[in-house]
Amino acid sequence: MRLPLLVTITLIASATAIFEDQVGKFDWRKQLIGCPARVDFDKIGSKSDRLLISTEQSILSSLVLNTGNIGWRRIMEDSNQVVQPNGLTFTKDHEYIYSISSDGRSIRVWHKNNGVMARQLTISEQKSTIQAIHVSNGRLHVASGKTLMVFRLGDDKPLETIVAKRERSFSAFFQQDDHLVHVSAFPGDFNLEIVKISDDGSFETPKQVIIDGFDVEKCHHQSQYISCYHNSQLLVADVFAQKVHKTTLDSKLQSISGSGRLFLARGSQKVHILEVTSENGLQVRKSIDLTSSDTVGITENHESIIVASPESIRIVFVNSGKHFEAKREKNEQNSRIRSIFARKNEKDWEIVLVGNDCRIEFVTVDEGSKIVNLEWAREESLINTVSVEMVDLPLSESQQMIEDEFEEEGQQNIIAAFVRRIHSQVGQLIRQVTKNVEKAIQVVTSLSRDGNGVADFINSVRAAGQIGSASSSGPFERDYFNLRKVIIVVTSSGTVFGIDSSDGSYLWKLWLGDAFSPLESQLDQKRVPLFVQRTTAHYQLDGLASVVFSNKITQNGVIVSFNPMIGKVESRNELGYPVKRLTILPIHNHRHVFPVMLIGKNDEIAVFPSIAPEELTPSTTSLYLLDLQKSSVQGLKVDISTQKVTPIWQGNLGLTSDDEIVAVKGKSFNQKVHSQGRVLVTREVQYKYINPNLAAVATINKNTQQLTITLVDIVTGQVVHSASIGKSAKPIHLVHSENWIAYTYWSEKGRRTELGIIELYEGTEENHTQKEMFDSKIVQKLPPVVAQQSYIYAQGVDAMSVSETEQGLTTRSILVAHPSGNIHEVSRRLLDANRPMELTPAMREEMMIGYMPEIAVATEEMINYNQTVHRVRGIKTSPSGLESTSLVLAYGTDLFFTRLVPSGTFDILKDDFDHVLISLVLTGLVVGSYVTKRLARSNALASQWS
């Protein structure tokens, strides 16, 4: 009886679900498909044209050709987030799409028009990336790894199966008229194995054909040919005639592509177009001069060649001498084009351009007008988001005036100060008056337009109020509660975006160049760190943000600084060495810029922008770093003024060579903790142990499956707490905030995910000295009291984060992203290390929640309600101007932004609070009382006369 009651109470306490009319008001979602590897033009039914796209992130999708919107999208299993440059292997017939999924272990059949899965067939248990699929004559032919199979369409059992002795290195199906063959190669061999597939679907015995210099990397296959290049030599093998054509071109070749009978052999200066004919064999039809920024493609009907560069698109006809050029609008922030997919219809050419920055552009080129028409574009690099920051918008004009008023520019006399104050206040008055007049005019015009009556009047006043508060239509300045921000998103593809948080629209884009390559971090992830060096708080100065990455060719570190509001690059510096580690300094220079410190492989130190020694205060002369190596841990002290790195402590934290470091989490230097303690039931105060130098290190031992969480002070190397648990496994996530650490892991023992919490307190002693500053070098009289607790969590965990508010006053919430695409908000009140097993009445009075071993996952607590967010890799939270509200961006395959109110909107009126109605009623009452007073008086007078 108690249990359901308790569950209900906890649900009520933390139900923060949104109302139906709030859907989409504060939140937006961007669905992405990833970097296209293969694009097919397709037609569904008679009119709606679609693009079938398979991407590097193993997503199969269909885009509406006219708008670029996603028709449908299917996200396949993620093979450990490995980028697959060839995408999914798929083929199609008039109704279905057949794709090889789950690393070559199964075939999935999808309805072409809506993406619904029709069937799934198993190939084998073995994973393989060498795949081929072909559908013809009512049969489905599949090759994956060693296996070669044929299915009758609609059957679940294969007609026939061949399993090769070795893993293949090349595999493809070829069809000419009714003849079908499968060609494969094995690593190290120059022979091709050809298996004919007879009309009844059975395989004939393999035949061997030798091609000299066959190299899978340098070959391409199309309709009935395999073409390979070797230096300047080109080989084309006809699979059916079993004949090899050879030719030598005048320059060294770089790539080969083609379609039908045409081959495009690209050198550094020009591209050769070759054709195979039965009479003449292989012959060069044309040569086109190229520059390095050009990309070559061929239309589906093999009649014209498309050469695209950032400035123009050239179209060359193969069969005639005709060619023309159409100019494109050049944008510096779009990268070079990687691949071209094109077709010709009756009027014009339809071309899909895919850039190195994963931008998909759909353009049409009209021969008559020679104009490139951009139909739509999609920025797909956002699927590789790695770093996110949210930056305040610049101050509005009136806020600037207030700032001006209090600006202390030297010592001015009293009259000047008075004049300045009057001036700025008059300015504010004028602004207010003009704003109100504008609003009144709007109301009047809408009134005259919409008719009359009280209801219309109220509605139009309300609409006018909403126009004023709607942030998206307002000017580019900070709103009253600072809820609208610029989200800076950095991707591992080399792009930086500025996104408006109010509606998710792109404000600007920055392409970091062809030489971009992400940094390799200690925990083996791609990393492109982003630092906000100067916010927009200093209104005379623009904001400044920097990204750090490495040069693909030289491996040296590069730092690019830009204005976060408009995306304009301020400076670009390349270091003379690779970057080992980097951090933003907690001190700013006289221009209010927080410099970024980059440490090279051999402890070279560079600071951007440089900081003068006199700008350092005694407490900020040095910086402490944690250096984790296998079985040796060091604390390093970096002296900023002398730029020297010295070890200050050394130990091993109990790490052995079997231990794998899973997560290291420190605290950001500007985190605010509002309350220093926690009031207990006994009216005592338990003081929080808040050590800004504390880092939490999670390691897992491969042999003993032991998860260890160590809390170490970076300045002194003091191990504050260390605890471990056996039989645990990845995924392990860790969140470190204030005086607590929350972690999740997979428990092999319970076969479930468990969510744990560690809290640190200084104890309840009364002689707790209120220190102004935490000092790592002086030990506390008593070691911190550790409270820990663990809960069952009935869902998997993809990512974990914690809410962040302006003053740190609001109860924090932990955000947990599930593999199913939900983001669950767990209040710290539930995830508490001090939930008592036995509730006394005094505890109940304090609204404490009794211990329950499970943290319930309720649908009302999903901050993304039904907006599924797939494969979340990270959640970024940022404070807004309102203490109750935290801004959240979850990124992964989709982007999702929303506002989070962990303790409810206690500092703001309800969204549906009706100002208009209340003020109307009030004025009505006042007027009414006045009128009745008059009436009553005249009545009384009349009665006295009578």
Add this chain to the structure above:
Amino acid sequence: MQIKPSLLTALLILPIFCTSEWTIDLEYSLNGFTNSYPLGNIEMRRGFDGNFTGTFKPSQEQNFGQKLSSAQDETYSVRAKSSTQNGQTFLTTSDPCLFLHSNLFHVFWLSISQEKQQLHTITVFPDTVAWRNDEEGGKYESLGKTCKERSSLASESRGTPKGVVHVVGESTLPTPDTASFVQKMEREKRAKQHGADADNRSFIAKYWMYIVPVVLFAVISSAMNPEGAEGAPAQ
């Protein structure tokens, strides 16, 4: 005659070696290990509960304090070698000033693994219990300024290092406590069943709080009424 003191110390140390489970030798330096001197050793002994306690045995060095005060603005580094881990050295550094302020009292904060008997990290702190009572009271910070400006250091800082050892072992992370929760639920269920049977007090004993006001009201109103009844006919 000259060998005698060293022999004596050797004789003293020998039984300690026999009783302690493992030792950690410490040496210190004030110039980054260009010159280093022995600081003493820490003996680790297992208690009855299986936990380790450490005891610091300082080396008999009389001018430790003087060395510290002559190198006030240098770094005081301590290097440790554990007898159970060959070839591994542990390093910790601090401010000499802090130790002059704490009358050369050290706190050695050791993080160890009890099962493997291995040292993870060692950190040396000044002992705040022995803080000098100067005008700044207990407030003393390691940051800022030079040593002399921060406190009026007595020049008589002399003597040998003294210290206590604090040992942090590896604890275990909790698992969800389902067993005791189920127990608690059962206990409550049982208590409820028993409670329903056990409440066999009389009707009045159970509901006296509802009855008393009603009775009181009746009494008061009846006490008021006679007057009213008398008053009404009078009018």
